[in-house]
Amino acid sequence: KQEVTQIPAALSVPEGENLVLNCSFTDSAIYNLQWFRQDPGKGLTSLLLIQSSQREQTSGRLNASLDKSSGRSTLYIAASQPGDSATYLCAVEYTDKLIFGTGTRLQVFP
Amino acid sequence: EPEVTQTPSHQVTQMGQEVILRCVPISNHLYFYWYRQILGQKVEFLVSFYNNEISEKSEIFDDQFSVERPDGSNFTLKIRSTKLEDSAMYFCASSVERSGELFFGEGSRLTVL
Numbered sequence: 001k002q003e004v005t006q007i008p009a010a011l012s013v014p015e016g017e018n019l020v021l022n023c024s025f026t027d028s029a030i031y032n033l034q035w036f037r038q039d040p041g042k043g044l045t046s047l048l049l050i051q052s053s054q055r056e057q058t059s060g061r062l063n064a065s066l067d068k069s070s071g072r073s074t075l076y077i078a079a080s081q082p083g084d085s086a087t088y089l090c091a092v093e094y095t096d097k098l099i100f101g102t103g104t105r106l107q108v109f110p
Numbered sequence: 111e112p113e114v115t116q117t118p119s120h121q122v123t124q125m126g127q128e129v130i131l132r133c134v135p136i137s138n139h140l141y142f143y144w145y146r147q148i149l150g151q152k153v154e155f156l157v158s159f160y161n162n163e164i165s166e167k168s169e170i171f172d173d174q175f176s177v178e179r180p181d182g183s184n185f186t187l188k189i190r191s192t193k194l195e196d197s198a199m200y201f202c203a204s205s206v207e208r209s210g211e212l213f214f215g216e217g218s219r220l221t222v223l
Contacts, residue, residue, distance in 0.1 A: 031209040032209050034211065034212060036214075042216060042217070043201060043214045043215055043216040043217050044153070044201065044203075044214040045214075046211050046212060046213060046214075049210075049211045051209070089153065091153070093209055095166060096141075096158040096160075096165045096166040096208070097143075097155040097158060097166050097168070098143075098145070098153075098155060098212065099155065100152050100153040100154070101152070102151075102152050103152075
């Protein structure tokens with residue numbers, strides 16, 4: 001069964017810390033992996049897309065890595081800010097569908 | 111910046127009623143999707159749509175569900191006879207290419223009483 005797991009489920013840190021969010025998936029036959037941000041009651045905002053042939057992607061303070069063979073991805077957030085507070089979702093694509101993890105709820109306090 | 115738009119933002123309906131949720135994908139996108147999120151649970155895939163036909167659907171997407179692209183801009187999800195367990199946030203998404211970056215709308219919250 002294709003499953004995606006994210007740890008930790010929740011994280012509360014002071015502003016300025018560097019963070020690592022983890023994602024693991026059971027079936028390594030993926031097309032790509034995408035990280036999203038979800039604010040309460042809102043839609044999903046795409047952060048980074050890593051194709052299966054890639055090892056990492058960077059956008060600003062965000063860096064995502066992919067180790068397809070071990071079924072893992074990490075999202076690194078540098079110098080966290082209160083505006084980064086949200087739920088971060090990892091999603092893996094298999095044949096025209098995304099399988100989502102349960103998310104990591106991040107709170108960054110001033 | 112182009113975005114996926116969804117209407118209505120919130121709909122309340124009685125069990126057994128038909129509901130149509132509407133989406134306007136980003137204009138040059140070719141691949142369209144519906145996902146849903148029951149409160150407190152994971153986002154779940156419902157259906158993908160390309161070239162005027164369903165390319166993939168989940169077990170959730172049974173005979174009570176249908177999708178349509180009635181014109182060049184709208185993409186709709188119809189639930190024929192709603193059940194209490196259909197209460198969820200329904201998200202529309204689109205991408206310009208297969209396995210490309212997915213862009214989501216803000217969602218339509220469906221409450222079935």
